[in-house]
Amino acid sequence: MAHGPALLTAAVGGDRRALARLLTGIENEDPHVRELLPQIFAASRGAHLVGITGPPGAGKSTLVTALTREYRKRGRRVGIVAVDPSSPYTGGAIMGDRIRMMEHAADRNIFMRSMASRGELGGIAAATWLVAAALDAAGYDPVLVETVGAGQAELEVARLAETTVVVEVPEMGDEIQAIKAGLLEVADVVTVNKADRPGAERSAGQLRAMLAGAGGRFAAPPPILLTIATTGEGVAPLVDAIEADRTRARSPDQARVRARNQLLRAVIERSRRRAEGRVEWDSTVNEIAEHRIDPITAADRLLDT
Amino acid sequence: MTAGAGEERAAPIRVLIAKPGLDGHDRGAKVLARGLRDEGFEVIYTGLRQTPEMIADAAEQEDVDVVGLSILSGAHMTLLPRIVEMIRSRKMDDVLIAAGGIIPDADIAPLKEAGIAEIFGPGTRIGDIARYFREHARTRT
């Protein structure tokens, strides 16, 4: 098996096994693949990077399947990354998002990869979008990234998309939970999925009313659509809305917002690693535990020298 | 491979659990998936009714270390060798392929001959399967 630049060349040239290996290298922070990052970025073909997020069971995977069907109809090659939480106790994970992808299993114009979140501090957001960048370089456009919309790390993944689709489901009660607000904050497009269930229209109306008065980030509220992922109803308009958002996301202002988030992420991640990698790390931890130094001064000391 | 103090933590072993053919018995596969998760593996579960090609495709895209096939339908002698062939034809030479479910003793030798590394029947403890995977899955370089 090739490695280094030859691996990237093979992956970009259509060798699926090489691409899979490259993604593993990114995920595992393989130092050889780390050296390829500038080339991976340079090889980007400008794919639309789309995040799909929402509560567990909302129908995200089913919707990704339906979106893929629609994009394929439009002649596009689709990259898919499905991120599932790792168990904080064992580090293991179960990733079942492929179950819904059956109909696309034999389509060579689709590439799907499952990723475990590997813990809050594991840099999942950065790794996910590097994997997406590699799929982009290999000619997949769009790249759809599914994450469970719960937890800070997952929200971070969604935030780094160019276009973030938040998947909601019809509510039984009137109350709109706080968790929803957190999710909506990152939404560029909202869909109320399972619109075959009662209350879908009403839920969409509530969301619309909620966003209309919000101002700020929602001065121009995101479109709110209805979908039935299981039948594909409403999915073509959803693709239209996602496509329309691509222009907004690519405006210089928006590109800068996203770049700033990416940089911030990378700086936090890199400085954490640099600090953790220093021989003084353990003794510094002890110093703080023994109240001999405050954590901020200790951090400055670790990073400045 | 357990990382000692100071070493980089090794990445979790990635396992694909697949149900080939028309077999609807998925209890064992699900028990196995959860059990392996609890043992620290990253498990990709494909669900039911997978063709040999779908399984090979998934193994390729997911770059798994282990492919685990669960089959209780009696179709193992036709399906399992084809799956091995498909996986090997995609140059995934170092992927460990194991199976479990209802497989009569007489079929075990020919299946191993065909490239199934090991077969685990009813009542196998997950801990034993996990140990076998840890000992026999490829080590990444």
Ligand code: B12
């Ligand atoms: C429960 C059961 C069912 C349930 C299944 C529910 C479900 N969703 O799974 C129902 C009632 C639906 C069912 C239906 C049928 N069943 Co049934 N069923 C069983 C039964 C009693 C137990 C299976 C089970 O769940 N065991 C518990 C799990 C945890 O164990 P396991 O699957 O064996 O997995 C363990 C190991 O084998 C191993 N393992 C399994 N897979 C893998 C994979 C890897 C990689 C590894 C490492 C290990 C591993 O690890 C697990 C943990 O130890 C078995 C008899 C038996 N004692 O096994 C018959 C049995 C499997 N069924 C049988 C039959 C014939 C049928 C039907 C065709 C009956 C009919 N005429 O309608 C249908 C077919 C359904 C279908 N669509 O395929 C036969 C199969 C005969 C054969 N293969 O030659 C059996 C053996 C009964 C018998 N003695 O005749 N069945």
Ligand SMILES: Nc1nc2c(ncn2[C@@H]2O[C@H](COP(=O)(O)OP(=O)(O)O)[C@@H](O)[C@H]2O)c(=O)[nH]1
């Ligand atoms: N009634 C209905 N069920 C749906 C719809 N979309 C998805 N589902 C079902 O909801 C369940 C969870 O779907 P899944 O895609 O796995 O959700 P995820 O956890 O958000 O990825 C599955 O049983 C789907 O079949 C829909 O539009 N209507």
Ligand SMILES: [Mg+2]
């Ligand atoms: Mg899902």
